[in-house]
Amino acid sequence: MSTVCLSFRLNGVEFKKVVPSGWTLLRYLRDDLGYYGTKCGCEIGECGVCTVLYDGEAMNSCLILASQIDGADIWTIEGVAPSGGSQLHPIQRAFLDCGAVHCGFCSPGMVMSVVGLLLKNRNPSESEIKGALAGNLCRCTGYVQIIEAVKTAASVVTDRDLEKFVSGKKRET
Ligand code: FES
Ligand code: FES
Numbered sequence: 236m237s238t239v240c241l242s243f244r245l246n247g248v249e250f251k252k253v254v255p256s257g258w259t260l261l262r263y264l265r266d267d268l269g270y271y272g273t274k275c276g277c278e279i280g281e282c283g284v285c286t287v288l289y290d291g292e293a294m295n296s297c298l299i300l301a302s303q304i305d306g307a308d309i310w311t312i313e314g315v316a317p318s319g320g321s322q323l324h325p326i327q328r329a330f331l332d333c334g335a336v337h338c339g340f341c342s343p344g345m346v347m348s349v350v351g352l353l354l355k356n357r358n359p360s361e362s363e364i365k366g367a368l369a370g371n372l373c374r375c376t377g378y379v380q381i382i383e384a385v386k387t388a389a390s391v392v393t394d395r396d397l398e399k400f401v402s403g404k405k406r407e408t
Contacts, residue, residue, distance in 0.1 A: 241305040246314025256302040261285045263301035272312035272343050283371030286344035290402040293351030308402040312343035326388040333384035337375035345371050
């Protein structure tokens with residue numbers, strides 16, 4: 236198996252690691268680093284359960300090669316809540332409060348897509364919310380509660396709640 240040595244930031248922590256070059260980021264996160272919060276579904280970019288934040292953009296980690304993360308700033312669901320472990324992020328809280336989590340399989344990917352949306356647009360319309368979540372499938376909720384959760388999150392989230400997700404590259408520009 237060929238490998239590459241990469242430096243990247245994951246959930247705010249700097250890593251320098253030898254990574255199998257043919258693995259997807261999804262596989263690398265789960266099978267090497269043990270970040271199981273990022274779910275594995277279709278592995279062909281159609282369900283969105285593997286969504287992570289890649290340099291501030293919500294992306295399907297099953298479509299990114301691990302070898303492409305050199306210098307990247309990656310966030311997964313494990314890094315969303317404030318450090319310390321006793322509090323949820325306002326986006327996660329809104330999902331719970333609005334009943335948008337049923338089996339929960341889609342929830343990590345949904346939350347990461349919402350982080351990506353709110354980084355770009357703090358006051359999304361319903362159609363913008365639907366557009367941002369178009370690649371995230373949910374088998375349980377019918378989406379009504381999820382859209383409500385995103386509206387709620389947008390109404391309460393602050394700059395401070397989002398600042399850690401702004402990629403280092405964007406901060407420098
Ligand atoms: S597992 Fe990546 S989009 Fe389905
Ligand atoms: S809550 Fe079950 S798939 Fe969305």
